[in-house]
Amino acid sequence: MTGFASLSAEQDGYSWSWDLRSVNARGLDIKVRVPDWLDGLDDTLRKALKAAVARGNVSVGLKINRRDEAGTLSINPEALERTLSHLAAIAAEAEARGLPVSPVQPTDIAGMRGVLDQRATTAEDVAPIVAALTAEVPDLVAQFVNSRAQEGQALTKVMSAQIDEVEALVSAAQATLEDRQDAQTEGLRVALTRVMDNADGADPDRVAQELAMIAVKTDVREEIDRLIAHVSAARAHLASDVPVGRKLDFLMQEFNREANTLCSKAQFKELTTIGLDLKHVIDQMREQVQNVE
Secondary structure, eight states, X not given: OOEEEEEEEEETTEEEEEEEEEEOOSSEEEXXXXXXXXXXXXXXXXXXXXXXXXXXXXXXXXXXXXSSOTTTEEEOHHHHHHHHHHHHXXXXXXXXXXXXXXXXXXXXXXXXXXXXXXXXXXXXXXHHHHHHHHHHHHHHHHHHHHHHHHHHHHHHHHHHHHHHHHHHHHHHHHHTHHHHHHHHHHHHHHHHHHHHHTOTTOOHXXXXXXXXXXXXXXXXXXXXXXXXXXXXXXXXXXXXXSOOHHHHHHHHHHHHHHHHHHHHHOOSHHHHHHHHHHHHHHHHXXXXXXXXX
């Protein structure tokens, strides 16, 4: 489920801004980008997010600056070496392909992520800032969770309407069964007559038995009953106040399985049309379920 939160503040000559957001994912993946010199902040963020979120690609970043920046910037040797290696590899590949390569200015390299670190000058500079940032984490996460909850409410309305549509289609499929049975009965009667007229010595009872087996194999009442049960389960999941994304994901597979079987057994124009419409709505639901925690 997508969500977003941001905070900004300043203290003791520092100013900072938080950026917390998430996008859809099958599991939980948390990426934290905070300066290394803010000891313990990474762990604090991860623990808070794991306690609040069960699913999604979550990324949180912190930009922090000191108003008096003299003496606070230093080169990160590992990041510089990594950046220069990447630039050299890119330049070599471009030249090998005959592409023009412009010279890279030192200021361009300095502006790349991680090359320059902003570090506190003394241990006394760090502790109050880390404490202030740590104190903001609960508010940041609460804002983030509220953002996801608002989207969840909107998503619930969308999926509830889709479930209503599935239920209506299942009811329509159920309503065709009597006409379908009459059509099947007539079709089997005609088939039986044709077989008996062209099969000398055939056992009429045996032929009738085989045709009856065909009728049993094409019965769709069980599929319709299971679809009705799945509709009830989907509504119960949407009404739940715990994470149900994985359960709904599995349920969508079951919906799709029953709809496929319904179409393959239909042998009746009206029921086939309903089955195809049902598959279309279920596909839409499956896309939405990827947004559910």
